[in-house]
Amino acid sequence: MNELEQELRELLETKSRESRIEPRAPRKVLRRARRRQAGVALATAVTVAAVVIGSIAGLSAILGPSPSQQVAGGTDARTATIAGVTVMYPAEWTMVDLWPLSNSIVVSSGPTTNTGLTLPSGGQVPSGIPVFQLSNHDLGLTSACTGTAPAGDQALLYVAMNGGPYLVNPDGSPKWSSHLTPGDGPCGQGLYAYRETTTANLAAPYLVFAGLGPDVSEADRQAVFEAFDSLSFAWIQLEPPAETTPGYVLDAVRLGGLDCTLEGRPAADGGLEIALVYGRQPEAGRIDLGGVGRPGDPDVQYSVSAWSGLTAYGGSGDLGSVVFGVVSERVARVEARIPGAGTFVGTIVPIPSSLGSAYRAFHIEVFERAGGSLVALDADGNVIAEEPLAPAEPTSAPAPLVAPEDEAKSWLRNALAAALTYYTDGGTFVGFDPKQAVTIEPSLAYNTSRMPVEGEITIRDVTDTTILLVTQDANGSNWCLADDTGKNGGTTYGGADAQTVAECSGDISTWG
Amino acid sequence: MVSTEVAGQEKTEGRLAELYVRHAPAAGRFAYLLTADHQQAQDLVQEAFVRIVGRFGHLRVPDAFDAYLRRTIVNLHTSRLRRLRVERAYLERERGRVAPAVGAMPDVGAREELWRALRRLPARQRAAVVLRYYEDLSEQATADVLRCSTAAVKSLVARAMATLRDEIGSEER
Numbered sequence A: 001m002n003e004l005e006q007e008l009r010e011l012l013e014t015k016s017r018e019s020r021i022e023p024r025a026p027r028k029v030l031r032r033a034r035r036r037q038a039g040v041a042l043a044t045a046v047t048v049a050a051v052v053i054g055s056i057a058g059l060s061a062i063l064g065p066s067p068s069q070q071v072a073g074g075t076d077a078r079t080a081t082i083a084g085v086t087v088m089y090p091a092e093w094t095m096v097d098l099w100p101l102s103n104s105i106v107v108s109s110g111p112t113t114n115t116g117l118t119l120p121s122g123g124q125v126p127s128g129i130p131v132f133q134l135s136n137h138d139l140g141l142t143s144a145c146t147g148t149a150p151a152g153d154q155a156l157l158y159v160a161m162n163g164g165p166y167l168v169n170p171d172g173s174p175k176w177s178s179h180l181t182p183g184d185g186p187c188g189q190g191l192y193a194y195r196e197t198t199t200a201n202l203a204a205p206y207l208v209f210a211g212l213g214p215d216v217s218e219a220d221r222q223a224v225f226e227a228f229d230s231l232s233f234a235w236i237q238l239e240p241p242a243e244t245t246p247g248y249v250l251d252a253v254r255l256g257g258l259d260c261t262l263e264g265r266p267a268a269d270g271g272l273e274i275a276l277v278y279g280r281q282p283e284a285g286r287i288d289l290g291g292v293g294r295p296g297d298p299d300v301q302y303s304v305s306a307w308s309g310l311t312a313y314g315g316s317g318d319l320g321s322v323v324f325g326v327v328s329e330r331v332a333r334v335e336a337r338i339p340g341a342g343t344f345v346g347t348i349v350p351i352p353s354s355l356g357s358a359y360r361a362f363h364i365e366v367f368e369r370a371g372g373s374l375v376a377l378d379a380d381g382n383v384i385a386e387e388p389l390a391p392a393e394p395t396s397a398p399a400p401l402v403a404p405e406d407e408a409k410s411w412l413r414n415a416l417a418a419a420l421t422y423y424t425d426g427g428t429f430v431g432f433d434p435k436q437a438v439t440i441e442p443s444l445a446y447n448t449s450r451m452p453v454e455g456e457i458t459i460r461d462v463t464d465t466t467i468l469l470v471t472q473d474a475n476g477s478n479w480c481l482a483d484d485t486g487k488n489g490g491t492t493y494g495g496a497d498a499q500t501v502a503e504c505s506g507d508i509s510t511w512g
Numbered sequence B: 001m002v003s004t005e006v007a008g009q010e011k012t013e014g015r016l017a018e019l020y021v022r023h024a025p026a027a028g029r030f031a032y033l034l035t036a037d038h039q040q041a042q043d044l045v046q047e048a049f050v051r052i053v054g055r056f057g058h059l060r061v062p063d064a065f066d067a068y069l070r071r072t073i074v075n076l077h078t079s080r081l082r083r084l085r086v087e088r089a090y091l092e093r094e095r096g097r098v099a100p101a102v103g104a105m106p107d108v109g110a111r112e113e114l115w116r117a118l119r120r121l122p123a124r125q126r127a128a129v130v131l132r133y134y135e136d137l138s139e140q141a142t143a144d145v146l147r148c149s150t151a152a153v154k155s156l157v158a159r160a161m162a163t164l165r166d167e168i169g170s171e172e173r
Helices: A002-016 A028-048 A049-062 A099-104 A218-230 A404-426 A435-441 B001-034 B038-058 B062-084 B087-096 B107-119 B123-133 B137-144 B148-166
Strands: A068-071 A075-082 A085-090 A095-096 A129-135 A155-161 A183-184 A187-198 A206-212 A247-255 A258-266 A274-280 A286-292 A300-304 A322-326 A333-338 A344-345 A347-349 A361-366 A372-377 A385-390 A445-447 A456-460 A466-472 A478-484 A490-494
Touching: A002 B001, A002 B107, A002 B123, A002 B148, A028 A099, A028 A372, A028 B001, A028 B038, A075 A095, A075 A129, A075 A247, A075 A258, A085 A129, A085 A155, A085 A218, A099 A129, A155 A218, A206 A218, A247 A274, A247 A347, A247 A361, A258 A361, A274 A322, A286 A300, A300 A372, A300 A385, A333 A361, A333 A385, A344 A361, A404 A435, A404 A456, A404 A466, A404 A478, A404 B123, A404 B148, A435 A445, A435 A456, B001 B038, B001 B062, B001 B123, B038 B062, B062 B123, B062 B137, B107 B123, B107 B148, B123 B137, B123 B148
Parallel strands: A445 A456
Antiparallel strands: A068 A075, A075 A085, A095 A129, A095 A247, A129 A155, A155 A206, A183 A187, A187 A206, A247 A258, A258 A274, A274 A286, A300 A322, A322 A361, A333 A344, A333 A372, A347 A361, A372 A385, A456 A466, A466 A478, A478 A490
């Protein structure tokens, strides 16, 4: 054993002793584990082995990681995705979905963001298309990127798509690095960063601003950096939502493995609007419950999501459902009781006082479709209200917004990103087969067929340095994407059922 | 009926809690070496535990719970890194700037340098190193966890060690 190996062993041994994992399992983990076990056992009893595997995968998605976690120091953390941007932050902070403001910003012609959105030309939106802002104080439902840096002990993280002249230099290079860098910009003095989506070939630019007041606490300062550190940007086709009012993110919710947010905003007809919004397709994937939480309203007001078949959004099949709504101050606990499936306990979350409602929001992730009842109990366990919970009708799947060919191209880009990840690990594409591919990018289906398959990625012509990916869109058109990591290689494109890399040798214009 | 159901659930959870207590600490140390982050390590262990427990009755070799747990942790970690593409450099600098100075031991500098270099390794290289030099797994067992060939394990470890040597300037040793 050489000196480095010895040193490494000692280091690993020493560092492993620093591990501070809680030896006891949190109740939430045990509940999830039990449900999963029960789900698997049920599936085993009623299906053949192949179907069991599929069922586990489905349950895996449904019982996916809870958006709520604990962060160092015991603070509750929340992970939310808004318009494709994911961030983890302290749950007690105020998160505002600013994406509705895009409705009044995007135009029909001008510089594109590569995500289907177009900005006014001439740098008229220096603060970009706001995506969200995160702050240690409630700064209201308007953008805090006003040119004035946060004051006092305020801490702010602001993320926007693009950012006009503040994003790039005259030569087109990013003005800021990918790390937070001190400077002056559209949000005032603070820390700025330039970020991009991580999908290969197409880059959608983002502006990130961190503002720290002169009296900000060290803990809040760290929270801002950690939130920045956790940011990830997904390349997705976006459209502005129908509404124009930003909303408070009340909690993050998982629906069939999809990242959703529960949002609250003033309702046009008074009271509150509570919405369940799918973070990766905020326009199509939203269900609103409007005009609730007014004085004198019932103790429980709710809606049930029932999205299914969201293959276009990364999920598939029956995704379960989420019961969500508001409860009055009298309610201490809310449950969905479903015969034969058990009791699902809801999460009740506060609504910012600035919305002026005494109600609180709740959500219950239900993994069954059977009908039952929604029960609200007081602090002593007495039933305050019981509402029939109609079987969810899985008919409200949002229609895809993207054109079939754009959707297919997106699949190919994501598949190529997976292939390049594999290549980065091993220095070769050889071995990148459907089995490997699905472990890296599980949202896609793969094959090695000689014929293209609609909705699946066909992997062909794999060598150490080249790979060819082919798919067929919903209209029956074929598309290919090839990559050559060799010295004179690069990414090439085509609109054909290419069998070899050479047959898919066009440039990006081939894709129109 | 409801009380029977609740009792059954509590019994199941009690059994799962025991299972967790038995396996989580070791898994936590392993996850921490992969992530260098206590909270991420805990999240990884919990998520891996939930996933593995769901399949536990169907594992061909239930005694191999630890091995399945390790494999799932590696996969989840790799997947997480892939998604987040975390850029830690700035945060590290910031922490270094604002954190109070730590009383230094004579060899802390070199060791921390190696630790930082280890953290910069690609996820699979790092996993291979931890499995080989911390878990003391054979190349075959490491390959099983990483679901690759033993040749690939050799390659991953060799490249990792070369990188570590370069980064800490071990040629001077």
